Amino acid sequence: MTASTAFFLSQLLLALPGGSPIQQAPATTTASTATTVSGVVRDAGGGVIAGANVIVRVASGAERQGVAGSDGRFSVTAPAPGAVTVIVRADGFAEFRRTFAAGEPAGAVEATLAAAGITEQVSVTPTRTEQRLGDVPAAVNVIAKEEIRQTPAVVADDVLRRLPEFSLFRRSSSISAHPTSQGVSLRGIGPSGVSRSLVLLDGVPFNDAFGGWVYWTALPIESAERIEVVNGASSSLYGSYAMGGVLNVVTSQPTRRTVEMKAQYGNRSTPKLDLRASDVWGKVGVAVDATAFDTDGYANVLPSQRGGVDNNVAVQYKNVAVKLDYNPTDRVHAFVRAGYFTEERANGKRTSFTPTIEESNDTAWTYTSGGVRAVLPDSSSLQATVFTDAKEFHSNFLAIPDAGTTRNVGRLSLTQTVPTDAVGGMAQWSRVFRGRHAVTGGMDFRWVDGDSVEDAYDAQTGANKTLHRVAGGTQRLFGLFVQDVITPTDRLTVTLSARVDRWRNYDAHNVETMLSNGAVSDPDLADKQDTVVSPRVGVLYRLTDRVSVWGDLASGFRAPTLNELYRRFSLGAQVTLANPALGPERLVGGEFGINILPVRGLTWRTTVFDNRMKDPVANVTQPSPPNTLKRENLGRTRIWGIQTDADYRIGDHVRVGGAYIYDIAKVRENDVNPALVDRYLQQVPKHRGAFQFQYADPKYFSAGVDVQAVGDQFDDDLNTPARVLPGYAVVNASVSRALGPTLQIFLAAQNLFDKEFWIGTASDASGNPIAPTLIGMPRLVSVGLRIRVQGR
Secondary structure (H helix, E strand, C coil): CCHHHHHHHHHHHHHCCCCCCCCCCCCCCCCCCCCEEEEEEEECCCCECCCCEEEEEECCCCEEEEECCCCCEEEEECCCCCCEEEEEECCCECCEEEEECCCCCCCCEEEEECECCHHHCEECCCCCCCEEHHHCCCCEEEEEHHHHHHCCCCCHHHHHCCCCCEEECCCCCCCCCCHHHCCEEECCCCCCCCCCCEEEECCEECCCCCCCCCCHHHCCHHHEEEEEEEECCCHHHHCHHHCCEEEEEEECCCCCCEEEEEEEEECCCEEEEEEEEEEEECCEEEEEEEEEEECCCEECECCCCCCCCEEEEEEEEEEEEEEEEEEEECCEEEEEEEEEEEEEEEEEEECCCCCCCEEEEEEEEEEEEEEEEEECCCCCEEEEEEEEEEEEEEEEEEECCCCCCCCCCCEEEEEEEEEEEEEEEEEEEEEEECCCEEEEEEEEEEEEEEEEEEEEECCCCCCCEEEEEEEEEEEEEEEEEEEEEEEEECCEEEEEEEEEEEEEEEEEEEEEEECCCCCEECCCCCCEEEEEEEEEEEEEEECCCCEEEEEEEEEEEECCCHHHHHCCEEECCEEEECCCCCCCEEEEEEEEEEEECCCCCEEEEEEEEEEEEECCEEEEECCCCCCEEEEEECCEEEEEEEEEEEEEEECCCEEEEEEEEEEEEEEEECCCCHHHCCCECCCCCCEEEEEEEEEECCCCCEEEEEEEEECCEECCCCCCHHHEECCEEEEEEEEEEECCCCEEEEEEEECCCCCCCEEEEEECCCCCEEEEEEECCCCEEEEEEEEEEECC
16 A cells, blocks of 8 residues: 555545544434444354444434444444334345334344345445345346355356356456456447456456456455446446446455465366455454466367467466455444455467467556545445556467468567556445435546557567557546435335546557667657546336336446557457547446246346447458458447346255346447448357256255356457357356365366367458367366364
8 A cells, every 4th residue: 555545544534524533423312312222143043144234224314334243243323312223234145124113122133134035135336335136226136155155167257157148258268368358248238358347346446457358367256255246337326437337346354363265176287276364353354365376278279270389278377465454433444455466378379480489478466455434423424445556467479370271380470568557546425315315426536557568570480570669648537426316115216326527548659660770650649538427317116025127227438448549469360450549439228127026035037228339449350451450439339138037045955046138239330331230249149048056055065056058159340150159058067065164175167068169260361261260168177175264
């Protein structure tokens, strides 16, 4: 954490109402008559639940909050005399709610929380405040801790593939994919290497500041309490990065003297170690998360097309993060997090010239964040966060001129170094008025500075540098937002939100030096700026206790990243050019949904969606030279379809679920290349589905099976028949058993039946397409153990 960050947090604490430093507000306004609620929080089996959030609310809507301790106990005094409603929330459990009349004793509450159904789960992401999913007019999914731990996935993106609306630019897992192709798309909105959805870690932006993609290997899935996924335009609250939705990974709170370790080993020489250690000393909690993974990888080119230049794709990464929590009172919470991530990748090719050079990339990333949240004397809450990123990314690219024949010739074509620095922050205020209005307002900002330092090599042997290029610039984004969640009746919820964003790209440069003659090209690149307003309205109505309908209309936008504006890249023989003239993407979308609880334990949800994008950025094939693409604003596209899912909990031990999405994504206008009109967007299949079965009984064992199915999709913007990637389905499975209170053993398999599926095509030197060439991850089987030790 930088000195400036520490100074900012200290000044914020001193500036809050109530004294300097912050003092706990008086427990009551009329101590002799105000109600103090105390008790214990337990699960259905009688075990205590530490860290549960306890809210005591009076008739006026004013409230006070507290947190259950490590023994599950709590004590919260109401902000005013009279009747009170006690609300208890904990991750993975249904909300507990009980009302006490004025003068009624409330000193021994037994809050027993049942396992949460879909609509009973609590989420903070859709509205930036805590709400039950059944009260949110939006399509939201929550993957709980138990589900995350039962999945055989090694990395976060493979966990998220159980949601059919989720996809990366290509079908490959982040175990094998180049980082710049790991942008997330929800429901096929703007698929490319750049994300159209914002990824958060405990509310702090996690997308790469230079390019918008996501380092999924850096997300700590073993310490995740839940992953919240919001579909649909969310720019009205989160700005540019959230045009297509938001994903938020929420980590667990520190617990007293706890060490958790997961160690596993799999085929393809694949060891992985996850470690979490935490402790609490009074008002201070500390958690340390560490992950290390290595694999020999696999050959990602079809055996029939593999040649002398092909070898394995593989990855090795390490991540360590330390988080410090400080709770001076039950009304103030502060945190500081610092982490370091490093990753090295082999990208499956090598040169055929001496000395041999592997196509590879590596990243080193240092990140820090800090924040504070305080409940003020008027029962409103104020929170603020600041964060910094310092990252350096290196990559090289190889050309395969004989890709259509033997794949025995490979030469170095380009090397890149991309240093990036970023600073950001957020401040937000929230208050409930008269129990019917939950108002939130705030601001956030982000500043990014980065360059792509490139060297191009000759087209014969790749041994000589021919061109040196330094391209990059600075980007600044600033936004103000406001939201009101209105509940005029117990059956109706209306959400109104709006945001205004100001973004600017400046200090742009693209300096090219021809090394053969020293000629320098240094064009004058104009600054680009814009102001965008993003409104949203959502309405949810409960027809009965078991049926609710909802709808929303929203707009969003995304400013082009420094990567799209200034960095080129190549894939095999194809070169994709940057475009400093790119403008922002804009989206207007609407949804209509219905939630039904036909019988106890069963939830069925269906959503119809329609999104219209203007000026989406896409990689567009150029008429010449061959194998050249350029990032361009594509005119207009439309992405519409239907999404449905069902979740059925059978007794205490069995859970069955399934989901399906029908997704039509097409180009509607394109003045640059009219031939693209009515073409399908590349990398968006019409059909995707998933099925899960889980059994969990601590007396015996736990087991899970999930099936992920993906339909046909095009691998290029022209919808070339030779570049159709056929559909496929894979089965994943896991089984575990506890051996005493501290030890669990498990066996897990991804792609259990070793299904061969295609993830990409290639072109020969003339630009002619080759039948599908690249294949996805084969079977990966791991065996391991989990150890959890907790002291007193």
